[in-house]
């Protein structure tokens with residue numbers, strides 16, 4: 104079982120993740136209509152690129168835009184979740200060892216204590232986001248089964264990884280569960296709202312270029328669209 108999960112199933116998950124993301128990105132940009140979406144890539148490109156980078160930058164920055172500032176509690180939960188969700192899978196020492204052994208890359212890693220603290224942060228944030236979805240009527244009414252499932256799929260690799268690392272149960276079982284849930288997460292990305300991790304950049308680039316070139320961005324330093 105372990106051989107299958109860390110062999111063919113892992114490769115299949117990576118193939119679906121990267122292939123699916125590439126497919127969506129190509130479709131997204133091909134689907135833009137130069138009249139309806141007012142995209143100009145070849146005219147005033149310098150202004151467009153600058154505005155696209157600015158749009159990505161201010162939206163990534165905690166409290167960088169008004170939307171982040173009007174919901175400070177959610178913003179904190181959001182960053183607590185996303186900082187761990189992105190950095191721990193990439194730089195946890197256990198993952199770095201595997202990347203180095205399997206592909207010979209000199210992959211950087213973070214101290215175990217930091218990975219542990221960030222994982223705890225992710226679990227805490229998931230709990231907060233879950234409660235928020237449950238108790239705020241304006242959020243609950245637009246929450247579908249998929250939103251709950253997406254949250255569960257996002258959280259599962261962290262909960263199981265935490266249990267496996269601290270050996271709170273059968274080490275073999277929880278390590279296997281951790282790898283399987285990580286693969287489920289990768290496979291889910293192109294098919295669910297989790298694709299937002301790529302779409303975020305596509306939309307920010309498009310909107311940034313659009314406003315930076317055509318909607319006043321060339322005349323003023325700009326607004327963080």
Ligand code: HEM
Pocket residue numbers: 181185188189232236250253254257258297299300301303304
């Ligand atoms: C560069 C990568 C990523 C970016 C830019 C990003 C960005 C975002 C944004 C803008 C939102 C919406 C916030 C709002 O409701 O206003 C969001 C929500 C969410 N993201 Fe990400 N994300 C990224 C990676 C990830 C990853 C790797 C995961 C899973 C492990 C993830 C899971 C989620 C979940 C579950 C929500 C919904 C939270 C809720 O239920 O309200 N994201 N993300």
